[in-house]
Amino acid sequence: MKLLTIDVERHLPDIEAPATGEQWVLVRLHQDPLGILKFTGAGCSSAELATIIADKFAHRIMRHLGGDRAVWRGMGELRSPCPRLAGYRRPKVTVAVCTRDGSERIGECLEALVGLRYAPELLELLVIDNAPRDESTRELVDQHYPSIRYVREPRPGLNWARNRAIIEARGEIVAYTDDDVSVDPGWVDAIARIFAEEPEADAVTGLVVPDEMDVEAQRLFESYGGFGRGFDRRYFRVNTRAGVLTSPIYGGTGQFGTGANMAFRRSAFARVGVFDPALDVGTPTNGGGDLDLFFRVLKAGRMLVYEPAATVRHRHRRTFEQLHTQLANNGIGFYAYLVRTAEAYRDERSAVVRFGIYWFFWWNVRRLLVSFFQPSLFPRDLILAELRGCFIGLGRYRSSKAVAENVRQTFGPQSAGVDAL
Amino acid sequence: MQESPRSPIAVRMIDLAQPLSSITGLSRYTAVRIFLRRADRLLGTFDLLTDGAEAVSVERLRLAIAADFGTRLFKEELARTLGASSPEPAAAPVAAARPHAVSIIVPTCERPDDLRRCLESLSAQTTRHSIEIVVVDNKPSSASAANVAGAFPLVNLVTESRPGLSYARNAGIAAASGEIIVTTDDDVVAPSDWIEHLIAPFYRAEVLCVTGNVLPLELETESQRQFEVYGGLGKGYTPREFNRSWFRAQRDGVPTWDIGATANAAFRASCFRDPAIGLLDEALGAGTPTGCSEDTYLFYRILKNGGTIVYLPSTYVWHRHRPSMRSLRHQVHAYSKGHVAYHLTTLMREGDRRALWRLATLPKVHLQRIWHRLRGWSDYPIPITLIEIAGNLAGPFALWRSRRRVRRLKPSTRLQPAAADEDTPRLDSDPEHAHAVPLESPLSQGPTA
Numbered sequence: 001m002k003l004l005t006i007d008v009e010r011h012l013p014d015i016e017a018p019a020t021g022e023q024w025v026l027v028r029l030h031q032d033p034l035g036i037l038k039f040t041g042a043g044c045s046s047a048e049l050a051t052i053i054a055d056k057f058a059h060r061i062m063r064h065l066g067g068d069r070a071v072w073r074g075m076g077e078l079r080s081p082c083p084r085l086a087g088y089r090r091p092k093v094t095v096a097v098c099t100r101d102g103s104e105r106i107g108e109c110l111e112a113l114v115g116l117r118y119a120p121e122l123l124e125l126l127v128i129d130n131a132p133r134d135e136s137t138r139e140l141v142d143q144h145y146p147s148i149r150y151v152r153e154p155r156p157g158l159n160w161a162r163n164r165a166i167i168e169a170r171g172e173i174v175a176y177t178d179d180d181v182s183v184d185p186g187w188v189d190a191i192a193r194i195f196a197e198e199p200e201a202d203a204v205t206g207l208v209v210p211d212e213m214d215v216e217a218q219r220l221f222e223s224y225g226g227f228g229r230g231f232d233r234r235y236f237r238v239n240t241r242a243g244v245l246t247s248p249i250y251g252g253t254g255q256f257g258t259g260a261n262m263a264f265r266r267s268a269f270a271r272v273g274v275f276d277p278a279l280d281v282g283t284p285t286n287g288g289g290d291l292d293l294f295f296r297v298l299k300a301g302r303m304l305v306y307e308p309a310a311t312v313r314h315r316h317r318r319t320f321e322q323l324h325t326q327l328a329n330n331g332i333g334f335y336a337y338l339v340r341t342a343e344a345y346r347d348e349r350s351a352v353v354r355f356g357i358y359w360f361f362w363w364n365v366r367r368l369l370v371s372f373f374q375p376s377l378f379p380r381d382l383i384l385a386e387l388r389g390c391f392i393g394l395g396r397y398r399s400s401k402a403v404a405e406n407v408r409q410t411f412g413p414q415s416a417g418v419d420a421l
Numbered sequence: 422m423q424e425s426p427r428s429p430i431a432v433r434m435i436d437l438a439q440p441l442s443s444i445t446g447l448s449r450y451t452a453v454r455i456f457l458r459r460a461d462r463l464l465g466t467f468d469l470l471t472d473g474a475e476a477v478s479v480e481r482l483r484l485a486i487a488a489d490f491g492t493r494l495f496k497e498e499l500a501r502t503l504g505a506s507s508p509e510p511a512a513a514p515v516a517a518a519r520p521h522a523v524s525i526i527v528p529t530c531e532r533p534d535d536l537r538r539c540l541e542s543l544s545a546q547t548t549r550h551s552i553e554i555v556v557v558d559n560k561p562s563s564a565s566a567a568n569v570a571g572a573f574p575l576v577n578l579v580t581e582s583r584p585g586l587s588y589a590r591n592a593g594i595a596a597a598s599g600e601i602i603v604t605t606d607d608d609v610v611a612p613s614d615w616i617e618h619l620i621a622p623f624y625r626a627e628v629l630c631v632t633g634n635v636l637p638l639e640l641e642t643e644s645q646r647q648f649e650v651y652g653g654l655g656k657g658y659t660p661r662e663f664n665r666s667w668f669r670a671q672r673d674g675v676p677t678w679d680i681g682a683t684a685n686a687a688f689r690a691s692c693f694r695d696p697a698i699g700l701l702d703e704a705l706g707a708g709t710p711t712g713c714s715e716d717t718y719l720f721y722r723i724l725k726n727g728g729t730i731v732y733l734p735s736t737y738v739w740h741r742h743r744p745s746m747r748s749l750r751h752q753v754h755a756y757s758k759g760h761v762a763y764h765l766t767t768l769m770r771e772g773d774r775r776a777l778w779r780l781a782t783l784p785k786v787h788l789q790r791i792w793h794r795l796r797g798w799s800d801y802p803i804p805i806t807l808i809e810i811a812g813n814l815a816g817p818f819a820l821w822r823s824r825r826r827v828r829r830l831k832p833s834t835r836l837q838p839a840a841a842d843e844d845t846p847r848l849d850s851d852p853e854h855a856h857a858v859p860l861e862s863p864l865s866q867g868p869t870a
Contacts (some may be wrong), residue, residue: 032796059492066495067487084483197480233484239451239473 002212003182003313007130008034008061015043021214027053030082031309032187033207034060035233060231081264088196091172093188094124096165098158099179100282105315110145112182114232118189120147124171129151130161132255132280155411157282157404158259159275159289163414166269175263182211182313187397190310192261200237202268202302203294206310207231217323218316220363224327225377227258231308240301247341247348250298254334259290261312265298272296277407278400279336285393285400288354292340299345324385331364331389332396339397360390405416430454430468430640435482437464437494444477453477456636456737457490461618463634463735464490465658469677469744505766513581521620524552524599524690526587528581529558530708533565535741536607540573543605550601557593557709583830587715590683591833594693594700604683604688610739612637619687627664627686629728630688630699630720632656632681633736644749646743651753651805652749653681661732668724674764674779677720680730685738686716688723694838698722703827705762710819710826712755713762720740750808757812762820783813787805814866 004025015023023039034057044052070082076119095113099106113125114293124144125148129137132152141150150164153164173195177183195206208227210218222228236256238246250256259280273296280289297304317323331368335356342352364387370381428451433444437459447453454472457464469490471477478486486494520524525543529536538555543554554576558566561580569775570578594602601620605611615633622628634652640646655681692698699722720730743749761783764776765839790806793818 061492062495063487066491066498084480086776171779193480195476200474200476232488235481237472237474240475241448242451244472301473 001214003209006049007031008057008405009344010051012046012053012114014046015039015049015346015406017041017043018213021212022211022219024210026311027057027210028056029061029064031087031190032064032307033209035231035313036209038213043211047142062366071154081393087379088193090122091192091195092122092170093118093175093192094123094165094169094187095175095177096128096162096169096173097179097182098128098130098161098165099137100130100156101132101134101137102179103140106119106137106140106179108315109179110148110175111139112185114147115185116183116188117185118192122171123188124169125149126151126165126168127382128164128168130158131156132404135298136314138257142407155407155414157277157407158280159277159283160407160414162275162289163277164275165192166266167414169266170265173263174266176259176261177312178260178314180315182266182315184311184313187253187310187312189306194307194310195263195265196303198235198303198305200303201305202271202300203256203297204263204310205294205304205306206261206312206313207308208258208261208314211315212213215318216316217320220378220382221316221323221326221381227314229255229257229261229306229308230253233308234306235297235306236306238298238301240299242328245348245351246295247351248354250295250360251290251338251341251352251358253294253298256304257290260314261278261310262290262294263310264293267367268297268300271302276340276404278397279340280333281329283394283400285333285336286329286396288337288340290392291334291335291337295337295341299348312330324382327382328385328392330391331386332393333389333412334359334391335390336397339394343397427640428452431471432456432637432640432648434458434508435486436460436819437486441479441482441855443479444482445475447471447477448473448475454637454640454865455482457486458735461614461735463658463737464493474679476529477656486636488608490541493800502643519624520549520551521601522553522599523601523603523620523687524555524588524593524594524596524597524851525603525605525616525618526551526555526557526592526597527605527607528559528586529566530559530584530589531563531565532607533569535574536566538571539605539607539609539611540569540576542610542612543572544575544788545613546616548620548808549614550620551599552616553577553597553599554580555579555593555597557589557596559584559586585703585706587701587709588830588833589708589799590715591625591700591703597690600685600690601869602693603687605686605738606684606740608741609635609684610741611736611740615736615738615829618733618739620644622733623687623689625729627727628689628724628731629692630686630730631733631736632687633733633738634658634758635684635740636737638739638741640742641745642746644746645744646803647746647805648749648752650800651749653742656681656686656732656734656739660733660734663720663724663730663732665724667728668721671775672778673782674776675721675724675767677717677724677763679762680717680720681732683716683719684740685736691838692723692728694836695726696835696838697726698728699835700833703758703830703832704820704823707755711759711762712819713759714766717759717763718766721763721771721782724769725779753805753808754812754815757809759821761813762823765817765820787813 001021001023006025006027006090008029025037027034097109127141127148131154138150139147153161153169175191191204195201210222238244262372270344276292279285279292280287294304317326338352338356342349367383370384427815431450431453433453434456444453452468454468456466469485480808503553517833546552556576556578558580561582567578570576579592579596581589619631619633622631668675693700701715703717705711705718707713764780767773768776787806787810790801791803793803794803
C-alpha cells in the first residue's frame, strides 16, 4: 500500500486494512515527522488511531511543544500554527532530478515537483536527462510540465548529470532527488529553512520514507536499513581547524542520508569541488558519489545537517533481483568511495584504511554471522551480495577513473568552470 | 574526563524569559555548557557539542532545549494552563522581607585580579538592603589587596596576618556590622540580583543560614573541567531544606557538604554570637593543614542547635575554578584531608559517634570507585581516587598539626552575644520549630519561584 502521511494537528482519518502488503503511516506534527506506524493486518478507526498516536508519540509531541515554548511566549497549542514555521529570508532554490530513460517512471516524481509549496519565482525545477536513448522524457516534460526545464547531459554517468545541474542552476541552493522519488510539498521549504538558519551549513540531507509497502523485496530493503535516518534533526561538523580527522568519526557517510534527498549550497562546490565523475551510477563504481560529497563537506570544516522535516518518498525496488543488485552496488559504491577518499586525502589515508577494515567486519561479517543464528532475519545471499561488493569496489575506482577520462576525451570538458573546480 | 586537554568548553547562561538569540564567539571551543533559567529560576544545564563552529543558531538551540527540557517545559505550561482559573499565588516573599543590614565578607590572599572582578560584581548589586563589603586581607605584607580595595568606596578593608581562611573570615565577621553575614570568595562573580534573593528566606525566624548554587565561571582548562566532573561546588537544581530532623535522621556521619559552600552562603550574625554555634573553627579550612571543612562543621553546629538551613538552587554565583592541574590535585587532596578532619572533629568535640561509621566505610567507597572505573561503569579517574585515599590517610595527622597550630597562634576572639537581638530565635524552648519540615516542601521554593 502507498504510505499515508498524517498531520496530527489536522483531522485524523480512518486507516483501512491494507489490500496488498503493509500500510505504513508517517505521523507528523507541524511538518516535523514523529515516526512511522505500521499496519500489517487490520486497519483502525480514527479514534483508535488517536489513541495509538497519543500512546506512541506523547513524549515527542510534548518535547516539540515544550521546545516551541522556549522561543514563543504562550502555549504551543497543537492546532495553532507552529511558531517555528514563521517567515525567514527565502533563498532561491534549484531542484534537479537526474534521470536516464525514465519516461515511464518519472511521472509521479514530476507531479510532486510541481506540487511543491515554495514561492514559484524562487524555485527552479530541472530535469537532467543523462545520455538518453530517445526523446520520450523531453516530450513528456515539454508537453505536460511547462514550469520544469529540461536539460540534456550527453556524458553517461549520474555525477556528470549532477554536475550539469550545478552549471545550469540559478539558485543559491541546489537540491537533488531521483526519478523514483516523490518529494513532500514542504520539502524545499524545510531545506531552505536550514540553509537560512545555519550560515555554516553547506549540505542538508533529509528523511527518505518508502513510498509503498507492497511486496516482500520492499519490506526487506527497509528492514536492511532502508534510506531513512531517523526522526531527529542532527548537526554534523568536524573541528578540522583543531586537526581532528574526519574519517574516524564520520567515515560512514551513509549515516547522513542518500543522493535521493540531498541539497548543497551552490557556493559550497567552489569550496569542496563538484561531484567526482568516476563515482556513482552509470560508471563501474555504481554508487558513492553522494557519500563522497558529504565527506568532503565535513572535511572542509563545514556543517552538514540532517533534517527529517525535508521528507521524500522513495519507491523501493519491487523484485528480488533488483534488490540483490542494489545491495551489491551498496558495497561496491561504498568501498569505491573509501578508495577515492584515501587517494584524495593523504592525511586521512591510514584512518580510512582502518575504518574500511572495521566497517567490513562490523557491518558485513557481523551480519553474516548473525544470519547463521537467526536465518529468518534477512536472506543470507543478500548479505553475501553486499559483502562481495566490498571487494569488487576496492578495484573499481581505478578503472572508473579511466572511463571518466575517456568520456572527457570523447565529449570534451563539461564546462570550463566546473572542470577547473 | 575523556576530552583531550585541548578542548575548552564555553559557558553561557540562557534566560527563557527573554527571546532566544544565537550564541556566538564559539570558534575556540569544542562545546558550550548552557545553564538554563527562566526569570528567577535555574532549570538545569546541558552541553552542546559545537566542534569549533562559530555560532549556535536559535533553531539549533531551541532543538537542544526541547531535547533536554521540552517535556518539563510542556508539563509546567500545562499546569499553568490548568491552574489558570485558580487565584494568583501569594506575592513573592522577596518583596515581603524587610530590609536588612548585610555585610559581605570577602577573604583574599594575593589574587588582585580575581578580587577586582569580585568587588566589581558586588558593588553592582541592586537590592533594597544596605550593603557593607568587608575585604579581609590574609596577606597584609603585600599591598595588593589594599590597592584593589581602595578603588571601591563601599569596601571596608580588614587585615588578618594569621594565615588561614577561618582566621580571615572570623576577622571579617568580627568587623562586620550587619545583621546578616554573607560569605563569599575572592574568585567569585555574583549576578546583580544575588543578595536580594539570597537574603529572602530570612523572613522565616527559624532560618539561620541560606546557601546558594555555585556555577563555573569558565571551563577553559582541563583542571577546571575536571573539577566540575569531580562534583564542582554547586549542589544541584532542586530546592532543599535542612533542619534538626534531617540532622537526626543521618545514620553514618552528617553529610553537611551536601548543603552548600561558603562561596555562596548567608548567616544570621546572631549565629556567630551564639556560644553554642560560634565562629568558624580555626583548625579547619583552607590555609591550614586540614585544608577545608570549616564550613561543613559550621553547618553541623547550626543544625545541631535546631537551626534551619535553606538551599536555593537558583541563587547562583560564578566561581572561577583554579586553572592548573597542580592546584586541582592539591584541592582534591585538601578535600579528602578535611573530610576526615571534619568527622574526627564532630566525634571529639560533639561526641557524634555516627562519624565512626562514615570513617569505617571510606575504604569501601574508594575500592568501589576503582572497581567501577576498571569495569568502565564510571569515568571517575583512578588518580583522583588515589589522591583521595592519600588525603584521607593524612587527615588525622593534619588535624593534630592544625590544632597545635591554633594553640600557638591563639584562636580568634569570641564574639559577645548581643543583649537584645530580636533576630535570635529561642528554638530550643519552642518545640514547634523542632518539628519536621518536609524536604523540598513547596514553601522552600517560595522565595525564588
